[in-house]
Amino acid sequence: MNKFSAPPPDTRLRFDPEGLALHEFERAFFRGDTTRIARALVGAWFARRYEGEWYGARLVETEAYLGSRDAAAHSYRGRRTARVEPMYMDGGHLYVYFVYGMHHCANIVTRPAGTAEAVLLRAAENPAAAHPRLLSGPGRFCAALGLTREFSGSDLLEEGDLRLFHGRARRLRIGVTPRIGIDYSGEAKDWPLRFFDRDSPAVSGPARLRRGLE
DNA sequence: GCGTAGATCGTCT
């Protein structure tokens, strides 16, 4: 494996999208309100195809980043650099960045092209794998799926190796809290933009942030 | 359970 090939996903994440009868989101969904999308993505399946097999997990924790008005967002005040450029793409693209010299974080870009908002994917679970820590936290989520910067800018709706599917229509108890790890962001640090499945063992963060009320 | 420190390097000023 050289630096030009993405690391493989964890083999425990293998699953069958057809067997679960999952279907894809439409472009219009990703162009909508970012906060609503962040909430709606809890329960959705994120999937990657690698050497012909599908690997994936059900999202259990997300955060909304509201672009130029959000001091916690990389696109705050319209900042537009090579790294952040995928955030300005049409809804339904992926934005992946590298932090702390060792971790990657993955986001789903929202809103129409030109508006740089996104949903951070913080945690997921693969019920069959029964390994709650494997995808718990944005860094571990990317590590388990083998997501690196080379996927930044990928379109999740085009025929490709990355996809997002509706979860099954089960009723979820959604928790809401402020976002994690953005204490530098002034009043934005208190905005209730983190959403999670209150019944999932894979939700990340300290205990008090795993009990937020709907 | 909690808080703190250190790792480690791409990105931006």
Add this chain to the structure above:
DNA sequence: GACGATCTACGCT
């Protein structure tokens, strides 16, 4: 040159 949309290990309660 400073700083992370993080994680782990460690010590204390």
